[in-house]
Amino acid sequence: MKDLVLFYDDTKKSCRDYAAEFAKFDHVECEKASEYVNEQLIYKTGGQIGLVFESENGKVPYSVLHIIWRLIADKRESHMIFVTGGSRELKALKSAKHDMEKRGLYVRNVYSKYILQKQKLQGDAAVRHILDELSQGHENLPQKEDIQNMNKKERRRRFRKEFKAYRKYMRQGYCE
The missing domain is CATH 3.40.50.360 (Flavodoxin domain)
Incomplete structure (x- = not known):
């Protein structure tokens, strides 16, 4: 290495x-x-x-x-x-x-x-x-090709799900 x-x-x-x-x-x-x-x-x-x-x-x-x-x-x-x-x-x-x-x-x-x-x-x-x-x-x-190949509805659903998981993580107090 x-x-x-x-x-x-x-x-x-x-x-x-x-x-x-x-x-x-x-x-x-x-x-x-x-x-x-x-x-x-x-x-x-x-x-x-x-x-x-x-x-x-x-x-x-x-x-x-x-x-x-x-x-x-x-x-x-x-x-x-x-x-x-x-x-x-x-x-x-x-x-x-x-x-x-x-x-x-x-x-x-x-x-x-x-x-x-x-x-x-x-x-x-x-x-x-x-x-x-x-x-x-x-x-x-993350690969841009994966996201670009999705249609608009799938992309929005994926980002919303990820953002929801991140907000839950922040509310649990792991960010300190």
């Missing part, structure tokens, strides 16, 4: 916990995002980049945004984003993916706490799943 440089938001406990799980693997290098806030350019070439942060009401934390803005990495590699929770985590995930793609960094693997809990993965099992997908080159983004 290629090396993975993981930038994480060290102000949140959930991010520190997941970074500790990632650090157990020898090909993963964990870096605190707050250490790079004053850097003008961040050079990390020769491997994949991972971002781990917690959503702040649908926004990406400043320290992680600063890394996205200043990062110089391989544009041919596939990179990873993992949102460990917070309110409106899917909105933050979409925002971070958009910002990285605007910089020319291709993101093929996106994860949130909600997505992993739907697959009944937590802690060490979630980290192993993420690293396995990265090493095998699997893309976990």
Whole structure:
């Protein structure tokens, strides 16, 4: 497997916990995002980049945004984003993916706490799943062809069902 440089938001406990799980693997290098806030350019070439942060009401934390803005990495590699929770985590995930793609960094693997809990993965099992997908080159983004081949009624039904499940998840208090 290629090396993975993981930038994480060290102000949140959930991010520190997941970074500790990632650090157990020898090909993963964990870096605190707050250490790079004053850097003008961040050079990390020769491997994949991972971002781990917690959503702040649908926004990406400043320290992680600063890394996205200043990062110089391989544009041919596939990179990873993992949102460990917070309110409106899917909105933050979409925002971070958009910002990285605007910089020319291709993101093929996106994860949130909600997505992993739907697959009944937590802690060490979630980290192993993420690293396995990265090493095998699997893309976990939903296929646009599947959705485009559905008619309008089926598509609406599928999105409504998924949104209903997400609202139920948020009401149960898992978002904290």
